[in-house]
Amino acid sequence: MGERKLLSPEIVQVTVDKVNIIQAKLKAVQDRQKSYGDVRRKDLKFEELSRVHDVFHISMLRKYISDPSHVLETPEIELRDDLSYEEQPVQILGREEKRLRNKIIALVKVLRRNQIVEEATWEREDQMRSQYPYLFQN
Template identity: 55%
Template sequence: MKGVMRFGKKGKLCPRYIRPYRISKRIDNVAYELELPQELAAVHPVFHISMLKKCMGDPSLIIPIENIRIKDSLSYEEIPVQILDRQVRKLRTKEVASVKVLWRNQFVEGATWEAEEDMKKIYPHLFQSGENADQGITFFLSTV
C-alpha cells in the first residue's frame, strides 16, 4: 500500500467509492480509462475493473460538481437550508431538543438530526424570531 493515494480519510473511514465517472475507452479486457475532472488530475485515469463498480443510478440524483466548492483536501462545507422537523427526546434526567436539518446539495432523504442548541449557536438565521414566525405561513379557514 506504499505510495497509494487516498481520497480524504485513511483506514475504516476511507470512502469505498468516490462518485460515478464515465469510461472514455477500454484499454484491455480488465482495464478502463475514466474521464476524471481537473481536481483529480494527480490521479492516473486507468483503473482495473476490480476497482470499479457499475453505476446504474438515476441521472437526476447526480449533483453537478461545479455547484460544490471542493477544497484541496477533497472535502466541501455543507450549509443548512431549512429546518424540516423538531423533536424532544426524554432521557433519564434531562430532555434533548433536536431538529431535522435539510442541507444544501442534499435531498430530503439526506436530512440529519442535529442538536437544536448547537444549530441555534452556529446558524441563528434558520430560527425565526417570535414576531416574524407567522409571516410565511398560509392559514385556511374551515367552514365546518
Template identity: 55%
Template sequence: MVFLKVAPMKGVMRFGKKGKLSLRFVGPFEILEKIGDLAYQVALPPALSGVHNVFHVSMLRKYILNISHILNYESLDLREDLTYEESPIKILEKPDKELKKKKITLVKVLGRSHAVKVAIWEHEDEMRAK
C-alpha cells in the first residue's frame, strides 16, 4: 500500500481544498505490480480513471498501517428529524471558576459522540438539567 503524491499548485482546487490546505498525498492505494526498477502500477479508484496508473517511486510514499485508521462504529438511534441524544458517560473534572461577584461551577463531561469518546466542558446547572 502506498500514498500518491499530488503536486500542489497555487490557485488550483484539488480534492475539495485550495492553496495551502490542499492535500500533498492521497490514498492509500494497492500496488498491483512492479514495472522495471523504479516504477509501480497502482490500483486507482474510478474517480481517478483519467490518471495513468503507473508511477515513478518519487511519486509514491510508503503507507504504514496504523490501527487507528480502522474505524469501528456503533449505530446511532436517530429521530425522525435526523438528530440523536448525546449520552454522558461520567464526570472527569469539576473546577470552580471565580468571577468578580459570582462563582460558576464547570463540569468536564465524558460523552459518547459519533461512537468516539469526547470530553466537553459544560455548566453544572445545564448538566443537572439534562
C-alpha cells in the first residue's frame, strides 16, 4: 500500500475554490450558448383547423338483424383466368395538354365502368383514340 497523506484544511479550501471557479465558468458558457439559441429560436404557431370530421361512437352501432329481402345487386364482372378484369372506359370527362420541354402531350380524363367521377384518370389521348375510337365519335 502506498503512503497516506492527510489533507489539511488549506488544501481542502483551495480545492473547493477551484471547483467553484470551474462551476462559474461552466455556468457562463451555458448562459452564452442559451443566449445564442434563444436568438435563433422561433416560436411555433399552430392554426386551428376549421374542418369538422364526422365522428361516431362505437356505442351507436347496433347488431345487424338478417333480412331476406335485403339483397345487394352486384354488377357482373368478367374475370380472366388470372382473376384480373378489364375496366372499360365509358366517357371522356375532359381534355388537357401537358407541356414538356420539347413536346406537347394531349391528355384526356377517362371515366371507366364501375367507377365514380373522383376515380377518373388522365390518359394519353393518342393511346385512347387507338384503343377506344368509339369514345371520340362525338
